[in-house]
Amino acid sequence: MIKKNLLLSFIIILLVSCSSSKEGKRRTRYFDENNIEIGKSKFNQIRATSLLLDIPGDSVHHKKLTLREKRGQISDRPLLQSILEDQTKQKLDSLKPIVILYYPGKDLCNSSGSVEVLSRKFWYDTLEDGINQIAQIKPIYIYKDAEGLSKFEGILNWHKDPGGTIERLFFQYHYPCGSFVVISKNGDYISYFGEFTKDYVWNATNQMNQ
Structure with missing residues (x-):
């Protein structure tokens, strides 16, 4: 019984660790002010003009431009x-x-x-x-x-x-x-x-x- 509990705990820890690792490696996605996905370089180019601001998107891995x-x-x-x-x-x-x-x-x-x-x-x-x-x-x-x-x-x-x-x-x-x-x-x-x-x-x- 003790071995089964230890095995179950190990599996849970392993799954959580893998999930966290995948979450951390997920690439950031970039969107313009119309919520259309664009590349990082274009995103940074537009942002550098100061005509728009960047805000959080629908996910922690999303960045979105917004009109000022x-x-x-x-x-x-x-x-x-x-x-x-x-x-x-x-x-x-x-x-x-x-x-x-x-x-x-x-x-x-x-x-x-x-x-x-x-x-x-x-x-x-x-x-x-x-x-x-x-x-x-x-x-x-x-x-x-x-x-x-x-x-x-x-x-x-x-x-x-x-x-x-x-x-x-x-x-x-x-x-x-x-x-x-x-x-x-x-x-x-x-x-x-x-x-x-x-x-x-x-x-x-x-x-x-x-």
Whole structure:
């Protein structure tokens, strides 16, 4: 009986080991933004242009490209506004766009470099001045995971994503560095994934303020 148990245990261990070995050796498959499989070299060539980002695919061995800008419409802008007002304790204008800068959590992109505090403050002050000139509003800073936000202490006031609402509506994946979304008074929106410039935010705000 003991020998049978030992034999059975050995077989199970052997099967698990073989399965793990095959899983580890499985080649990575690459897909474009339309979910069409492409070669690794073409994938890297497209990714190098920074026009698209790579995200996890349907498997741990899949990598997929995604467009950096998305346009759409949410079904209930008043509800989103109410949720944000409760979370931030500030009143939002229902006739104005909502600008959200989103921090997904610490990653290699947003934790690298050594930008001085004054330079970081100047960047966001300039960003906010531009948004104010366009729509007379201020952006809302939302985070999913607070790790790494200490560098913004004394500069920005970040708010926890209420119930994961912003992530669920606009940011399906962890896009590197951070992202933003601008929602119009009618619920139309422009979202941009990954590292962005001030001009991108200003342009989206201008379009959603029409």
